[in-house]
Amino acid sequence: xxxxxxxxxxxxxxxxxxxxxxxxxxxxxxxxxxxxxxxxxxxxxxxxxxxxxxxxxxxxxxxxxxxxxxxxxxxxxxxxxxxxxxxxxxxxxx
Numbered sequence: 663x664x665x666x667x668x669x670x671x672x673x674x675x676x677x678x679x680x681x682x683x684x685x686x687x688x689x690x691x692x693x694x695x696x697x698x699x700x701x702x703x704x705x706x707x708x709x710x711x712x713x714x715x716x717x718x719x720x721x722x723x724x725x726x727x728x729x730x731x732x733x734x735x736x737x738x739x740x741x742x743x744x745x746x747x748x749x750x751x752x753x754x755x756x
Contacts, residue, residue, distance in 0.1 A: 673715045674701065674708045683712065707738075 665673075677699040685695040685707060698718070699710040705724060708717040726740040 670706070670708075670720055671716060673703055673706060674720070676703045678703055 671732070673699075680702040682700055684700050685700055686698045686700075687693050687695050697712050699712055701708045701710070701717075702723075703721065706723040707723055708718050709719055709721075721738065726738055729737050729739065731737050
């Protein structure tokens with residue numbers, strides 16, 4: 663399934679099923695934790711810079727594994743048919 667940028671931006675403006683401010687770490691070892699607002703709409707997890715209305719990116723939450731990393735953290739791991747995988751770690755701010 664393909665989505666264009668306008669469709670994703672329109673979807674990101676829909677009411678969220680869940681929303682929070684999280685610390686987001688990229689897949690590279692030692693990457694810096696960045697504060698992001700995240701919003702779950704249908705099966706997309708949109709993430710925003712804390713001072714912007716347009717999303718920085720979106721994760722399609724299909725064929726992925728969500729693992730609790732610590733009491734207030736989790737990671738999302740996706741894999742492709744070729745066996746490659748990527749992982750994003752997030753921590754809730756409390």
